Amino acid sequence: MYQPPVRNFSVPCAGIRFVPPDSPDYRCAVSAYEDLDAFKACHQLTLAVHRVVETLEERDATLAAQLWAAALCASSRIARGSGFRNRRMFAACVDRTLAALAEISFYLEVGCAMDLISKDERQELESLGGRALFYSMKLVTSLAGGSPSETGPAP
Numbered sequence: 001m002y003q004p005p006v007r008n009f010s011v012p013c014a015g016i017r018f019v020p021p022d023s024p025d026y027r028c029a030v031s032a033y034e035d036l037d038a039f040k041a042c043h044q045l046t047l048a049v050h051r052v053v054e055t056l057e058e059r060d061a062t063l064a065a066q067l068w069a070a071a072l073c074a075s076s077r078i079a080r081g082s083g084f085r086n087r088r089m090f091a092a093c094v095d096r097t098l099a100a101l102a103e104i105s106f107y108l109e110v111g112c113a114m115d116l117i118s119k120d121e122r123q124e125l126e127s128l129g130g131r132a133l134f135y136s137m138k139l140v141t142s143l144a145g146g147s148p149s150e151t152g153p154a155p
Contacts, residue, residue, distance in 0.1 A: 033082040038135040042075035042097060045128040052121050059116050063107060070103035091143040097136050101129055
């Protein structure tokens, strides 16, 4: 009788984590995304972008959608990358986070130039974006320090 393989899963809202007992040890060496400073900073930025996007939707739905998509991508790529057991794959996901942060900065510049986003809102989001960029760069640098097949933190 065929039994599908058991997969690792996580339910962050409930704080539930399940790792099958016979699973490889690599999951122990990789940080949960919720514990990473880069994720925390990106998530804080995402929530702040959401507040701005709610008012921006009425004036320019396209810009609001692009800004929201980039903000979601910034934090979700770190979450996705933390699930890989290969440092190179994780670093590639964090690299995509850096690209999303650059996109957010561009959309904020356009929105401010078109008087759709106030200077105060832009300044707040740019500040949060700078913090997210700092921690994301720190994370990608630490991931690049080890060999591509390593899964634990760099020595």
